[in-house]
Amino acid sequence: MKKTVATLADGRELIYYDSGDDTVRTAVDPRPLTPVVSRSEIRHDALTGDNVAVASHRQARTYLPPADACPLCPSRDGRESEVPEESYEVVVFENRFPSLSGGVGRCEVVCFTDDHTASFADLTEERVALVLDAWTDRTAALSALPGVEQVYCFENRGQEIGVTLPHAHGQIYAFPYVAPRTAAMRRRIDEHRAETGRNLFDDVVARERADGERVVLETEHWIAFVPYAAHWPYEVHLHPKHRVPDLLALDGAARTEFAQVYLELLRRFDRIFGPDEPPTPYISAWHQAPFTDARREDFGLHLELFTVRRASGKLKYLAGTESGMGAFMNDVRPEDAARRLREVASA
Template identity: 55%
Template sequence: MLTSQVWRSTGRLADGREVIYFDETPDSGRSAATDLRPLDAFSSGSELRHDPLLDEWVVLAAHRQNRTFLPPADQCPLDPTRGDRRTEIPADDYDVAVFENRFPSLATTAAPVPAPGDPDDPALALRPGVGRCEVVCFTSDHSASFADLTPRRARTVIEAWADRTAELNAMPEIAHVYPFENRGEEIGVTLHHPHGQIYGYPFAPPRITRMREAARRHRERTGCNLFDDVVAAERKAARRVVVEGEHWTAFVPAAARWPYEVQLFPQHRVPDLPSLDDAQRAELAAVYLDLLRAFDGLFEGPVPYISAWNQSPVDASGAPDPGFGLHLQLFTTKRAHRKLKYLAGSESGMAAWINDIAPEDAAQRLRTALNEGRERNGDAL
């Protein structure tokens, strides 16, 4: 049992991977369900290669070319197992389920790589692709989306994210835990069942590394916390604030890269999801659903989006940086009806972003969509 709301139980898949159920009622018995598929023992061929010009690690995972790609709805591997239709989740129903990815970019069983210093290939610096990749299924309903969930179910997902972050942070091979959701074929989704993923990286990703460096410089220059100052400045300006609750503030950043992009911060800074208290988690469930529905309301239908949790990396003992500010980055690749924001020459070639919509206009449109959605649903924060 995690909290008064969620019960956790663990089982094993036929190839040894872990499956974890987060249930809203006790004693579901789902973890006892047997995976009857004839699967070979799980293994991964991932490796990490170092880019010296950017001082970044690149993951090579060629085995992922064979992963399941847009199967028919009646063959989705994320549905519950029912009758002769056997899937990645052996139970015949579930609330929220998490399992180790069958085609992971990173895995604790990554294959060994040759020793460094090959005289015939001096440009090659590599290490094993060690880490962990998990799939998070938000509901057993194949036709739903996260925006369709009840606040109760959204809270269960939040508990799953926090639980997995804490457990992965404790693994010595993992330096940073990244929960995220891709939605829409435009993003690259290969399974339509409502789900997200969690990556446990063996390094701090470039975005997090740059953010921590910016925070260090800000602290040395001002003596203040960068994350706190950014949130305070946006709340004072108010022009780009989309939602302001008791515990959370969502705003379009002043230098937004995407046409429609929101950052969601707790008003009391914490470094990661496990550090959120009960009141913060409860309000997060409602605010997050509001934001997702507002994004859909922008274009009167489901939009492609990426929902990315920015959390603190951990040190060798598994402890996060208390100065880091947990926040969500939510953005869609759409810039207008039937028009996508492409990352073309400037963005992809130089990482220099050019936005097509003023952040203040985007914030106003999001506020309008959010309020119209609340009126339709009779909701209030």
């Protein structure tokens, strides 16, 4: 992997990741941009303990532009974008409309391909490996920034999810606090250790392997299953079999096998509802241990992949009990979801 660091016209950092060591990146951003002035504010909810980012500058962010005005496509044919080069493999840059900024974290955009019409599932295994390298490199860099407690890499697809740019991309958030879902996991890790003397993630994976009914696929280094108490209609958790706290700790064998496993999961998601259904909207989220956690080795790195589509032509909208109280009700039995995901395996 070759890494080339550049600067956009307004001072934001941009990084190219290329598979070939001989790739040269020299294009300069010619746009007459003024420096981005954005400052997020973190407010603490006294009732729940949650932190809430207030970022009013994001109201002006780009929203579903036409293909010929996509800011994530490369700059070519006289059209200038966020990426000055005429082509790229993987590129990461600071978000122009960040939710976290001004010394309270950082938000970055990750573009997986310069092909505007492609999705992640269309990538080659070699490109997925490069994306994994980029996620890992940015995790290392962002975790070293002052005040950063957790690094979160994720990908969204589909307007149903809330995606505002259709070009295949994801984001990386460097949180100045531990996200609520991770904090809840952290509490359960400690409770489980106190109750059993064992690691929570190890026991969850062992239970799913022993039961087998919710396992979607299993390889030498990875296991994917629908969780026993899945929140979403079709939800899969992907764990390395050797527990590690973050992407930095993944060994070479697991990294090599990841591309094949992840692409297979994404392609199965697109086949859940049949060939006539549009691409399945989804969120794909890496859960890593907070870097400020003294007991972070107890955490289990894993990826959570889920869709809000519950049936052909039907979406799961959060009900009042779910949005208002966080009390989830699933429309699909997890065992049925797992069976369907096994049925649509690649031949």
